[in-house]
Amino acid sequence: MAQDTAMTVPAAGTAAGLAAALRVPVWNALADRADALRRSLPPRPEAAGDRFAWWRTLTPTQARDATALEHLDALCEHIKGSGRPAPGYAPDDPLPEAALEAADGFTSADVAARIADYRALRDALLTQRPPGRPAAAP
Template sequence: MSAPAPALTTADPAALAERLRAPVWSALWERADALRRALPDRPADPHGRWQWLRSLDPAQARQAALLDHLDALCLHLAGRHALGYRADDPLPEAALDAADGFTSLHTAQLIAAYRQACGRRAKASPGTGRSKVL
């Protein structure tokens, strides 16, 4: 039997960010992986990628754009900073938004505590699991 999770008593953003990095990354990676499986294979070379993007229908194009966004956020969380996000921001708001609804209740509560500790806007209610549609 595992020990219960520590109580949410810390208001230290750095400590919360460290606790959140892995579960947020995991939620984003799982969403990206599901999109990768749903889309046709994506070529690596630029010309093939351009042809691939042109071949997608509008719904697939939206999924491909979301996949690119999630991939960039995963790289940022892993330390390879993505364009458009501050290098010193360990958990960009976009990553928290993208993970919202795709994490456990405990992780959602940690996200809410992190947002409060950083003075960020709070969501209406923490997510309660993988209830959102990709």
């Protein structure tokens, strides 16, 4: 049993290290996409009532872009670790799958390869049996 625990700790550390290394490039990709959308939309008011009126003035294409902007902004706040996790994502998930998907195609080949490595490590960790739990009898 102790061997299982010892084997999962390095893998978990590697996944955590990769997540830490990917935080900035993924955040940059999402922030760049959000900035491009923000520039393409009419100025967005901060007050809730004004924001409601603003949403009603948007064309369907602008509304779709505004929705994407809201989603990207929420993911950026989540990745930044500001204490405001994106709705629907665990606060302790450093790189939600939605953030990785939103960054796909907007990063360098090196970052894309590291994202693939992170996904593989994360998925392997999620499918491992918990440390200390005995294997099923054959």
